[in-house]
Amino acid sequence: MDVRSFCAQSRVLVVAGKGGVGKTTMAAALARMAADAGLSVLVVELEGRTGVSAAFGHATALAYDATILSAAGATVVEDGADPPAGAVPPGTVHARMITPDDALLEYLADHGMKRISKRLVSSGIIDVVAGAIPGIRDILVLGKIKQLERERVADLIIVDAPATGHAMTFLTSASGLLAAARGGPVRAQAADVVELLTDPSRCQVVLVTLPEEMPVNEAVEAAYRLEDEVGVALGPIIVNGIDEPPGQVGLRAAGAAARAGVAVDATTEAALDAAWAFRHGRVSLQAEQAARLATELPLPQLRAPFVFSATIGPAELEALATSLARGIAAIPQHEPVAP
Ligand SMILES: Nc1ncnc2c1ncn2[C@@H]1O[C@H](COP(=O)(O)OP(=O)(O)OP(=O)(O)O)[C@@H](O)[C@H]1O
């Protein structure tokens, strides 16, 4: 399947998974991949982290208004440049952070309550409301995402979801509210959100995991819960942090040293051999876990390599995006992604 057809399957991709598995990095890599294929992309960040900006070579945190992370044909443009009125242009990546407070302010302003809205938020009333209506914060954020999806601000909206525990609450709160609220704007908003989440042509969840025993177990469990409790379609699963086989990185001591014309003593050779064996062991363990994941979760897998770099910047991001694109190319065109 080519990247454009893959991205055309649904307009919102929610990148989810356990804490620290690489959700933010993979959200950025998917964005890079889609923009490289000529699509317009909006990345939505929910927490005030800087990972997405940093991966695109920016130092600033995201704001409620969209920031251009990457312009068409170039890797990086200046921070804070105004997006062209309305939509994100093709081949570019914009990003914004959506918080419940900002989403509420905008909702109130859009509904003729601009003057009181600032005062309500600054007086902390949102916390009172949030205490009274569980899930309202999530609905405000998801409601805003739904609005952006309806307005078709970008070909693809990529949401960097919170870590699994919170992500389940985040994604189930709409159906919870729908069941609890009798009527009014909250119910209407919740109904719209449920509609978005349960329509595979509008929204899919891309789970990220690591090729290790516990993360694989948790990914399998999360996948079934997402399908059962949220009713959301699952896209391919990303297995992140895969080590390259040591043979390809020339770690094998004696041969590599000989080829490089370096004389190594016995201790060094033993240490290098041990490193090779360790790496080799890791690679086979990872392969085993990825294979187990494939049996327990019948979803196409996209694999992202472990990048040996202190930070993930534009160059590393491009490499990760290329790996994801390779994985997508291997998905048969007609096989439905959702099981
Ligand atoms: N493929 C990779 N190769 C090397 N380092 C990686 C890779 N993917 C992620 N990382 C690094 O691992 C760390 C965690 O990644 P990231 O922030 O994307 O995870 P996360 O799932 O978003 O975490 P959180 O749950 O805290 O939001 C970061 O330092 C990131 O740079």
Ligand SMILES: [Mg+2]
């Ligand atoms: Mg993150």
